[in-house]
Each structure stands twice: as C-alpha cells, then as structure tokens.
Amino acid sequence: MTRRFVLDPFGDKYAHRTSSMLSSEIRDLLAVTARRDIISLAGGLPYTQAMDPGVILGLVEEVLREDHAAALQYGPTDGYAPLKRSLVEVMREEGIPCLPEDIIITNGAQQGLEIISKIFINPGDDIVTEAPSYVGALNSFLSYQPRIHTIPIDGEGMLLDPLEKTLRRLSGRGRQVKFIYTVPNFHNPAGVTMSTERRYGLLQLAETFDCLVVEDNPYGLLRFEGEPSPALRTLDENRVIYLGTLSKIFSAGMRIGWVAAPHPILEKLLLAKQSADLCTSSFTQRVAHLYFSRHDWRGQIGQLVEIYRERRNVMLEAMEEFLSGIASWTRPQGGLFLWVTLPEFIRTSDMLASAIDAKVAYVPGRGFFPYEGGENSMRLNFSYPEPELVWEGIKRLSKVVKREVALAKSLGLGPKTNGYPGTEE
Amino acid sequence: MTRRFVLDPFGDKYAHRTSSMLSSEIRDLLAVTARRDIISLAGGLPYTQAMDPGVILGLVEEVLREDHAAALQYGPTDGYAPLKRSLVEVMREEGIPCLPEDIIITNGAQQGLEIISKIFINPGDDIVTEAPSYVGALNSFLSYQPRIHTIPIDGEGMLLDPLEKTLRRLSGRGRQVKFIYTVPNFHNPAGVTMSTERRYGLLQLAETFDCLVVEDNPYGLLRFEGEPSPALRTLDENRVIYLGTLSKIFSAGMRIGWVAAPHPILEKLLLAKQSADLCTSSFTQRVAHLYFSRHDWRGQIGQLVEIYRERRNVMLEAMEEFLSGIASWTRPQGGLFLWVTLPEFIRTSDMLASAIDAKVAYVPGRGFFPYEGGENSMRLNFSYPEPELVWEGIKRLSKVVKREVALAKSLGLGPKTNGYPGTEE
Numbered sequence: 001m002t003r004r005f006v007l008d009p010f011g012d013k014y015a016h017r018t019s020s021m022l023s024s025e026i027r028d029l030l031a032v033t034a035r036r037d038i039i040s041l042a043g044g045l046p047y048t049q050a051m052d053p054g055v056i057l058g059l060v061e062e063v064l065r066e067d068h069a070a071a072l073q074y075g076p077t078d079g080y081a082p083l084k085r086s087l088v089e090v091m092r093e094e095g096i097p098c099l100p101e102d103i104i105i106t107n108g109a110q111q112g113l114e115i116i117s118k119i120f121i122n123p124g125d126d127i128v129t130e131a132p133s134y135v136g137a138l139n140s141f142l143s144y145q146p147r148i149h150t151i152p153i154d155g156e157g158m159l160l161d162p163l164e165k166t167l168r169r170l171s172g173r174g175r176q177v178k179f180i181y182t183v184p185n186f187h188n189p190a191g192v193t194m195s196t197e198r199r200y201g202l203l204q205l206a207e208t209f210d211c212l213v214v215e216d217n218p219y220g221l222l223r224f225e226g227e228p229s230p231a232l233r234t235l236d237e238n239r240v241i242y243l244g245t246l247s248k249i250f251s252a253g254m255r256i257g258w259v260a261a262p263h264p265i266l267e268k269l270l271l272a273k274q275s276a277d278l279c280t281s282s283f284t285q286r287v288a289h290l291y292f293s294r295h296d297w298r299g300q301i302g303q304l305v306e307i308y309r310e311r312r313n314v315m316l317e318a319m320e321e322f323l324s325g326i327a328s329w330t331r332p333q334g335g336l337f338l339w340v341t342l343p344e345f346i347r348t349s350d351m352l353a354s355a356i357d358a359k360v361a362y363v364p365g366r367g368f369f370p371y372e373g374g375e376n377s378m379r380l381n382f383s384y385p386e387p388e389l390v391w392e393g394i395k396r397l398s399k400v401v402k403r404e405v406a407l408a409k410s411l412g413l414g415p416k417t418n419g420y421p422g423t424e425e
Numbered sequence: 426m427t428r429r430f431v432l433d434p435f436g437d438k439y440a441h442r443t444s445s446m447l448s449s450e451i452r453d454l455l456a457v458t459a460r461r462d463i464i465s466l467a468g469g470l471p472y473t474q475a476m477d478p479g480v481i482l483g484l485v486e487e488v489l490r491e492d493h494a495a496a497l498q499y500g501p502t503d504g505y506a507p508l509k510r511s512l513v514e515v516m517r518e519e520g521i522p523c524l525p526e527d528i529i530i531t532n533g534a535q536q537g538l539e540i541i542s543k544i545f546i547n548p549g550d551d552i553v554t555e556a557p558s559y560v561g562a563l564n565s566f567l568s569y570q571p572r573i574h575t576i577p578i579d580g581e582g583m584l585l586d587p588l589e590k591t592l593r594r595l596s597g598r599g600r601q602v603k604f605i606y607t608v609p610n611f612h613n614p615a616g617v618t619m620s621t622e623r624r625y626g627l628l629q630l631a632e633t634f635d636c637l638v639v640e641d642n643p644y645g646l647l648r649f650e651g652e653p654s655p656a657l658r659t660l661d662e663n664r665v666i667y668l669g670t671l672s673k674i675f676s677a678g679m680r681i682g683w684v685a686a687p688h689p690i691l692e693k694l695l696l697a698k699q700s701a702d703l704c705t706s707s708f709t710q711r712v713a714h715l716y717f718s719r720h721d722w723r724g725q726i727g728q729l730v731e732i733y734r735e736r737r738n739v740m741l742e743a744m745e746e747f748l749s750g751i752a753s754w755t756r757p758q759g760g761l762f763l764w765v766t767l768p769e770f771i772r773t774s775d776m777l778a779s780a781i782d783a784k785v786a787y788v789p790g791r792g793f794f795p796y797e798g799g800e801n802s803m804r805l806n807f808s809y810p811e812p813e814l815v816w817e818g819i820k821r822l823s824k825v826v827k828r829e830v831a832l833a834k835s836l837g838l839g840p841k842t843n844g845y846p847g848t849e850e
Binding site: 044045046048049052057060061064065067068069070071072073074077107108109111114117118136139140143215247251252254255270271272274275276277278279280281282283284363 | 471561705
C-alpha cells in the first residue's frame with residue numbers, strides 16, 4: 001500500500017468543545033437502536049447472548065455461600081485482591097507482564113480514562129490522540145479542557161512522522177505533552193491494528209520527548225487471524241499506563257476494568273478512584289473472580305471470536321457486494337468495528353436521518369474527532385447484530401449511500417477516498 | 426441546653442489540602458480494622474450479615490431468567506428505568522416527592538458527590554459544608570480545589586447564625602456560593618439530626634443568597650426513635666440536589682446510589698456520569714430493582730433498625746459507664762455514628778496508635794474538617810460490631826483515654842467540653 005498522509009489541520013487548534021456535543025449525538029443514536037425495526041450497526045455492544053446464564057448463576061451461588069456479607073459490603077478502593085490475580089492471568093494471555101500490586105480495579109476502562117484525565121489534565125494542557133479516537137476517551141479528556149493534538153492513522157496505526165512533528169513542535173515551544181493516548185489493537189472506531197514497528201517507534205518518540213503513553217486495550221483477546229504484536233506495556237512498563245476491561249470478554253454489565261501503571265501514578269489514581277466512588281462493586285468483582293478462576297474463560301473467548309469473525313466476514317462480503325467502488329473500508333483482524341469512508345461530498349451526520357428512515361443505524365465519523373474531521377466517515381459494528389442482520393443492514397445502508405451519490409453525480413461530483421481517516425492515496 | 430457557638434476560625438481560610446491527607450489516614454485505619462484481634466469502631470460499614478443470601482440468590486436467578494443478555498450488557502447512562510421507579514418508592518417512604526425522570530443512578534452516593542463537584546466547582550469557588558462533615562464528600566470537593574467555608578453544628582444541626590454571616594460576607598464581596606452541603610439526618614460523623622426549624626431556616630437563607638443545597642441522606646430510613654423532619658427536597662425541590670443510596674438499606678457492595686435534581690442540573694450530571702463510567706452495573710441494578718419490587722424491604726429495614734438501636738444503646742451505656750465526666754458525646758436517634766469530644770488537650774490522631782495497641786480503633790475527628798479542627802474528637806461506629814464488642818471496645822477505649830487524662834492532670838490540665846464540634850457551653 002502506498003501511503004501519503006496529511007497532517008490533521010485542526011491538530012493544533014484549541015477550540016474547547018463541551019462533551020455534550022458528542023454525548024447527545026450518541027444518546028440520540030442509542031435511543032434509536034432500541035427500536036426493534038432498526039438494524040443497529042451503531043452500538044459498541046458485545047454479544048452477551050453468548051454467555052450461559054447457568055454459569056453465572058452457579059458463580060453467584062458460590063460467591064454468596066463463601067461470604068455473602070463481604071460480597072454485599074464495601075471493599076478496598078484498589079479492588080478485590082483475588083480478582084487482581086485473575087486479571088494478571090488475563091493479561092498474561094496476551095503476554096503482558098503485570099503484578100497484582102500494579103493494578104487498580106475500575107468500573108470498566110471508562111473509569112480508568114476518567115481518573116487518568118482527572119489526575120493529569122489541567123485546562124490548556126497538551127495531550128495527543130489518534131484521529132479518529134474512542135469517543136468515550138475524548139469525552140473524558142475534553143471535560144478537563146486540554147488541547148488535544150490529533151495524529152492520523154492508516155492500516156498500521158498511528159503515523160509516526162506527524163507524531164514526531166507534533167511532539168517536536170510542542171517541545172520547541174517548551175510545552176510538555178502529558179500523554180499519548182492509543183488503542184493499538186482493533187482500534188475503536190477504525191478497526192486497524194498498530195504494527196510492531198510502529199509500536200517500537202511510538203515508544204521511542206515517547207522516550208525522546210519524555211511523555212507517557214496511555215494504552216487502551218479492550219479488544220486484544222478478540223483476534224480472528226494474524227499474529228499479535230507485543231503490547232506497549234510489554235515493551236516499556238515504566239512509560240505506559242495500561243487499561244484493560246472485562247466488558248468485551250466477560251460482561252459489560254458487571255462494569256469491571258482496570259488500570260496498570262507505574263506506582264507513583266497508581267497512588268494518585270487510587271485517590272481519584274476513592275473520591276470517584278469509594279470502590280467497585282464487591283459483588284460483581286467476586287463473580288468475575290470466580291469466572292476467571294473456575295470457568296473455561298479461554299474457551300468462551302474462543303467462542304466469541306468464532307461468532308465475531310463470522311459477522312465481520314459477512315460485513316466485509318456485504319460491503320464488497322453493495323458498496324464496492326463507492327466506499328472504502330478497513331479490514332479488522334479482530335475487535336468489533338469497521339471504519340467506512342465515503343466520498344467527500346457525503347456528510348454522514350446529515351445522512352443519518354435518511355439511514356434511520358431506511359431502518360439502519362451507524363455512528364457518524366464526526367464524533368470520533370475532538371474538534372473537526374470524519375465528516376464523510378462512519379463506524380460500523382459487527383459484534384452485536386446476527387449475521388443476517390449484518391448483511392441486510394449493509395444492503396439498506398448501501399441504498400441510502402447510493403441515493404446520495406446519485407444526487408451528487410447529478411451535480412457533477414464523484415467518489416474518491418482510500419478508507420483511512422486523514423490520509424490520501 | 427444553653428448554646429454559645431464560635432465561628433469556625435478556619436472557615437474562611439483557603440489552604441488547599443490534597444485529598445491524600447484524608448485518604449491515607451482512612452486507608453491506614455481500614456488496614457487495621459481487618460485485623461481480627463482489633464475491635465473496630467472506625468468503619469462506616471452496614472451490618473451486611475443481616476441479609477439472607479438465599480433472598481439475593483433467588484433474585485439473581487430471576488434476573489438471569491428474565492433477560493441474562495441485558496443484565497450482562499451495557500445499560501443507559503441515567504440508569505435502569507424500572508429501578509428508578511423503585512427508588513421513587515424508597516423516597517416516598519420518607520415522604521420525599523420524586524419522579525423517575527428526576528433521577529440519575531450512580532455508583533453509590535459517592536459518585537453523586539464526585540459528579541456534583543465536577544460540574545460545579547472550579548478552583549477557588551466557594552462552597553459551604555458543616556464542620557465536621559463527611560470525609561468522602563470533602564475528598565471529592567477538595568479534589569476540585571474550592572474554598573470550603575465551614576459552619577459549626579450542634580444537637581439540632583447546622584447553626585444558622587454563622588451560616589448567615591458567612592453567606593452575607595461572601596455575598597458582600599460579590600462571591601457566589603455554589604452550594605451548601607449537608608447531611609441532615611443522623612449526620613456522618615456527628616450523629617445529630619437537623620431540626621425542622623433549622624431546615625426551613627437553611628432553605629430561607631439559601632433562597633436569600635440564591636445558592637443550591639446538596640442534601641445527602643444515606644441514613645434517613647434508619648431511625649430508632651423520634652419523629653422525622655421533612656427532607657429539604659420535600660420543602661424546596663428546585664433548590665435542592667438530593668443524594669440517596671442503597672448502601673445502608675440493601676447492599677453497599679452493589680454500589681447503587683442516585684441523584685435527584687432539577688432537570689437543567691441533571692442534564693449536566695448525566696454528561697459527567699457518562700464520562701465517569703458510561704453506566705452503573707446493569708447486573709446489580711436489576712438485582713436491586715427486584716429486591717425493592719419483590720422483597721419485604723421495609724421489614725428488612727425494620728430488622729436493621731432493631732439491630733442498630735440495640736448497638737447504639739449499648740454504646741451509649743458503655744460511654745456512660747466508662748467515660749462519663751471525661752468525654753461528651755452525641756445521642757443519635759438513628760444512623761451509624763456517635764461523635765465523641767474529649768478534653769482539649771487530647772489529640773485523637775496522636776492517641777490512635779495507643780488505641781490500636783489496646784486493640785480498639787476509631788476515626789480521629791481531624792479527618793472530618795477540610796482544613797483544621799476536630800483534633801480532640803473522634804467518630805465511633807456502632808452499626809457493624811456486635812453488641813458485646815461495642816461494650817468491650819468502649820471499655821478498651823476508656824482505658825486509653827484515662828491514661829491520657831491522668832498524664833495531663835499530672836501536668837495541671839483538666840477536661841472541659843460539651844460534645845458538639847465548634848460550640849461551647
């Protein structure tokens with residue numbers, strides 16, 4: 001693949017956007033996805049139907065038998081110690097070194113993002129994210145009013161040259177970047193995975209310019225094919241704040257995530273966690289611990305991988321069938337999402353109403369950029385809808401897109417795009 | 426009772442204290458309370474042993490049978506709608522008007538305090554709290570760097586004259602108080618309850634000086650005797666942000682609380698909740714909903730009230746038996762705590778090590794004041810330890826105190842105090 005990138009023209013612009021802009025968009029969408037007649041490719045939902053309720057009930061029974069008073073009681077702010085040991089096992093599955101004492105348990109990785117934002121970001125501080133980036137991370141960051149500098153990505157993740165230019169420029173002005181935020185595996189929303197070479201390069205730049213890296217890894221174990229690259233934490237434990245979650249491999253409804261960080265940072269995060277909510281649910285932590293110590297969780301992940309791989313395949317086939325030559329899209333090796341780029345004249349935020357009329361929903365790309373960008377792109381989810389609905393959803397979507405294209409053609413415009421946000425062929 | 430109060434001399438001092446000072450104190454204490462040989466009167470723990478684990482298991486079974494996929498899935502940020510309706514019933518039990526749409530469900534009331542702090546407090550902003558006040562609230566507040574103005578309390582709650590003076594002084598300087606924070610029922614840590622007269626007076630002042638009131642009511646349903654006063658929310662829905670929790674009447678380990686607020690505020694809180702952790706556990710919310718719609722929760726609260734009343738009685742008797750004439754203390758009509766004031770020369774922070782040597786633990790008063798105060802006081806918990814341990818704990822504590830007093834007498838000092846923080850007979 002030939003790559004030429006353009007620097008995000010808005011990367012250096014400090015336009016404080018309230019998080020309400022993102023949130024109301026997402027909230028309106030979520031409201032829509034609840035309607036039964038609409039095929040939602042919008043959510044970021046795991047397929048929780050795949051979990052056997054009998055397994056959960058058995059674990060709850062054991063939790064209550066062992067010590068119901070403790071399960072119903074407040075617990076330590078840093079988390080239930082036996083669960084920390086289970087989380088270390090989960091990380092080991094990806095070859096990531098960690099000790100239980102490196103971990104604070106949080107309410108999903110989202111709470112990790114919030115407390116990281118709280119302890120690091122003062123108004124006007126500089127941070128770096130990919131563009132596009134996870135909307136929940138952007139919401140937490142923006143609520144503390146940083147300047148977000150965005151780096152475009154391609155099929156191998158964050159582009160290093162614009163990253164280096166941004167870091168060099170800021171450093172030249174005496175500004176200290178607080179952290180670089182990345183989702184290296186099966187990116188949300190772009191679906192791409194950072195190559196091993198880029199990982200080394202990113203950490204090299206982080207060292208040169210002495211900034212921390214926040215590695216958000218919710219999907220790492222949901223790999224359909226290909227060889228995994230080492231986690232950033234594996235390559236540099238002292239510079240990386242690692243975020244994990246059980247939401248995609250066990251249950252989102254249990255609200256369990258974790259942060260693994262160097263101890264001086266962990267101490268500050270612990271204080272923020274204490275103010276935030278005292279502790280994560282003792283009840284769900286105990287259930288999760290038993291799940292990962294008693295149940296064949298690896299087998300369950302294998303089953304999820306089968307389910308999601310099939311749905312991704314169906315989505316890719318449907319894209320090829322219905323949108324070839326009009327749109328371009330990423331080909332994720334795992335995770336939950338596909339990123340679709342449409343001709344430049346299409347505004348996916350504007351098109352959403354037509355899509356919902358056609359009974360299909362997606363997330364417009366705009367929401368994944370802190371200030372500007374992504375107007376002609378969208379995120380599609382393949383983990384939640386059944387395969388037939390994935391196919392039918394793309395079919396419906398294609399009709400909406402083709403109508404927009406036909407309209408544009410009548411005005412003398414034509415499609416042109418490569419599928420990676422912020423880059424051009 | 427004759428009352429003469431002194432204005433808290435530190436109420437107007439802006440000395441930013443990091444929340445770490447409070448937290449490490451509490452964390453060290455919690456570490457101690459885990460030791461079996463120590464009688465802990467330190468924690469703020471409900472007696473979760475009183476809950477029948479079979480009841481919980483039955484509810485979980487029903488939750489999983491009804492819709493296990495939804496229980497394991499992400500849920501709406503504002504909370505599970507049927508649970509909101511149950512919480513309205515819980516509030517109705519105290520005569521507090523509320524609609525489901527006035528509520529956001531949070532991870533315990535602590536998360537409510539955090540998101541209130543986040544949306545209201547900018548560095549240097551003015552807020553008002555009681556002195557002493559709930560340490561978790563102070564931690565959340567202080568992490569956003571306000572100036573906290575503290576108002577002393579007596580047996581009828583916050584004193585209105587110093588409150589008025591503070592509000593008038595700030596108003597005279599053109600400063601807008603963001604909110605007044607209060608725990609009106611069975612105060613944590615002081616154990617006192619705000620009289621009806623004071624409630625009207627407080628709201629009158631809030632109206633005059635146009636500030637919001639944050640009403641934190643975790644213990645309202647745990648009344649042992651006496652007639653309840655109306656909740657502040659009952660008296661003025663538009664000026665009061667109300668915090669409720671299931672931690673003291675159902676389970677702290679489920680992490681379920683709520684905020685009821687005027688809708689413009691609720692909208693902002695919702696955005697903060699979304700950034701904070703997307704949603705509260707769908708699993709525990711569904712279990713809680715079934716508990717409050719299927720189970721005799723009023724009967725269960727009645728049982729807790731019996732248990733706690735007995736323990737409070739034992740604690741009061743033991744105080745009379747062992748510390749009469751040396752200490753003074755509050756006589757709570759409900760809740761979890763007794764506030765003890767020792768002679769002025771005793772520093773309860775310093776004395777804690779001796780107490781732990783004597784195998785009894787308490788929380789030193791200092792932690793409940795944002796900047797200074799409470800040095801000769803302590804909070805005692807009677808809800809968690811069995812009655813015999815309450816008695817024995819006070820006995821052990823009295824020996825430690827008497828040793829301090831004897832030492833002081835040999836230096837020519839003597840006890841003098843009235844039991845209410847910040848006031849003198």
